[in-house]
Structure formats: structure tokens, C-alpha cells
Amino acid sequence: MSRIDSRPRVLSNPSSTPARVQPEAQAQRPASAARVAAVGHTQVNSFEGASRARPAAAAQPIPGAWRGGPETEVGKAVQSMVSRLQSNPDANNITIKGDTAASLFGRAILDSKHVTNEQIIAMANVPLESLASSEKEKAKTYKKVPNVRDLPVHKFTVAMMSAATGIDPQKLSEAVPDLGLTGAPSTPLLYAAKGEGMQRSTALHDFTDYLRGAGVKGLNKAVWGVEGRILSAIVSAVGGGRY
Structure with a gap:
């Protein structure tokens, strides 16, 4: 009979052997x-x-810069208007029908081929007295729309007019509270439009027509195609215009 060895046999475990790493x-x-x-x-x-390596987006051209260099009279007027738009929060923070006062003014006035350099210079020299409403007109405005000066469309219109003329927005709002209202204090029609399309066209028409009345001739025709107040207002109301 063969002898049974009671001592345990040691088996080699492949997993316990360290793997050889290739050089x-x-x-x-x-x-x-x-x-x-x-x-x-x-x-x-x-x-x-x-x-990070992508190039930055190209800077947008300044509206109206093509009219003349910074040393020209029209160039200086344009620079002043753009600067006033940039510094006025109401010109950039209020949006009506997709436009701010700055974008609408830039497109419809400064960059318009129908608005002449002479008109740009003329509107830059309009005094407050030539735009101010009479006391009777102010009283009618406040009676019809008591909160008119708080309306976005009024602030929007004032921002454009202030940029063009250099008149302080607060003084302009006080002197011409009917800016931005559809109709006119001198007519039975005077109200705050509800729709943004009418608000935007009213703001632009008030801008051109009040300046026309202040001596900037041809501005209604440049934007609306006709010069008269009533006809240009009709074109504005139906959504026409060159802007």
C-alpha cells in the first residue's frame, strides 16, 4: 500500500503571479x-x-457713418445722435414690434437713403420751443391719457426725438406729453394704441411730423413717401413707409 502524504500540496495560482509589463x-x-x-x-x-481660438464676431457698423467723416458737420451730428442713443436706457431697453428706439432710429433715419444730410443737420438744431405743445394741448392730453408719460411708447418716442435734437428727455417729455399717442391734441382723435404695430408706426410718425412742423421740411416724405400730415399718418397707420 502506498503511503498517503498528509502534508498539503502548494498549488501555483496564475492570478497571484505578477503580470509582466512590456517595456x-x-x-x-x-x-x-x-x-x-x-x-x-x-x-x-x-x-x-x-x-477659444475662434475669431470674435465683427463689430456692427455705426448707423449713418457713411454720411461723412467725424470732422464733417453731418458726421459730428451723427456721432452725437448715436452717442445719445447709447447713453439713454429708454432707447435700448424698450422694445416695440421688435425694435428699440435705437434700432428704429438707426434704420429709418440715419441709414435711410431718402433722409438727406441737410435734414440730419437741421433736426440736430431744432430747439425745444419749436416742438412744445400748448398748455391747452397738454391739458387735453392728460385728460385723455392721464398716465401718458409712463407709457413705453411715449418714452420710446421721446428717446428718438431727444437723440436727434439733443434736448433733455425729461424736459422733452414735460413739454410734449402727447408724443407717442395716436392722433393729435388738436383733433378729436387722441388715444394710446394697444397694438405694437400701431405703436411703432405712431412713434416714428410723431418723430417725423413734429420735426416737419419744427422746420425740417421733407422728412415725412423721406420716410412715408408723402409730406402732408394727414396723408402720411394714413400711410403710417396702414403699415406703409420706407423703413
Whole structure:
């Protein structure tokens, strides 16, 4: 009978044997670790780097800059108007039918080929007295629309008129409270329009017609195609105009 050995036999376990690492893999590990550490340290990946390398969007051209250089009379007038628009919150924060006072003024007046340089210069020299409503007209305005000076369309219109003339917005609002109202204090029709389309056209028509009345001839025709107050108002009301 053969003898049974009671001592345990030690079996080799392949999993316990350390795996041999190829020299090439060992050489690659430090470089890979360095790259991971670099990304982790800077928190920047290749996608972010690519986006940062993109060129910035081109600056938008200044409305009316094509009219003349900064040393010309019209160029100085345009620069002053644009500067006043940029510094007036009401010219940029109130939007009516997709337009701010700044965008509408820039498109319909400063960049319009129908508005002449002479008209730009003329509107820059209009005094407050030439625009002010009479006391009777003011009284009728406040009776019809007591909160008129708080309306966005009034502030919108005042912002355009102030930019063009250089008159202080507060003084302009006090002197011409009917700016932005549809109709006129001298007629039975005077109200605050509800629709934004009518509000925007009213704001622009008040701008052109009040300046026409103050001596800037041809401004209604430049924007609406006709010069008279009533006909230009009709064109404005039906959505016409060159803007």
C-alpha cells in the first residue's frame, strides 16, 4: 500500500503571479499620466481650446457713418445722435414690434437713403420751443391719457426725438406729453394704441411730423413717401413707409 502524504500540496495560482509589463507599455504610462494631469490641472480640453481660438464676431457698423467723416458737420451730428442713443436706457431697453428706439432710429433715419444730410443737420438744431405743445394741448392730453408719460411708447418716442435734437428727455417729455399717442391734441382723435404695430408706426410718425412742423421740411416724405400730415399718418397707420 502506498503511503498517503498528509502534508498539503502548494498549488501555483496564475492570478497571484505578477503580470509582466512590456517595456513599451511602461514607457507610455508616464506620458499618458502627464497628459491626464495637465488636463485635470487646467480644466481645459481640446474642445474648449478650439472654441477659444475662434475669431470674435465683427463689430456692427455705426448707423449713418457713411454720411461723412467725424470732422464733417453731418458726421459730428451723427456721432452725437448715436452717442445719445447709447447713453439713454429708454432707447435700448424698450422694445416695440421688435425694435428699440435705437434700432428704429438707426434704420429709418440715419441709414435711410431718402433722409438727406441737410435734414440730419437741421433736426440736430431744432430747439425745444419749436416742438412744445400748448398748455391747452397738454391739458387735453392728460385728460385723455392721464398716465401718458409712463407709457413705453411715449418714452420710446421721446428717446428718438431727444437723440436727434439733443434736448433733455425729461424736459422733452414735460413739454410734449402727447408724443407717442395716436392722433393729435388738436383733433378729436387722441388715444394710446394697444397694438405694437400701431405703436411703432405712431412713434416714428410723431418723430417725423413734429420735426416737419419744427422746420425740417421733407422728412415725412423721406420716410412715408408723402409730406402732408394727414396723408402720411394714413400711410403710417396702414403699415406703409420706407423703413
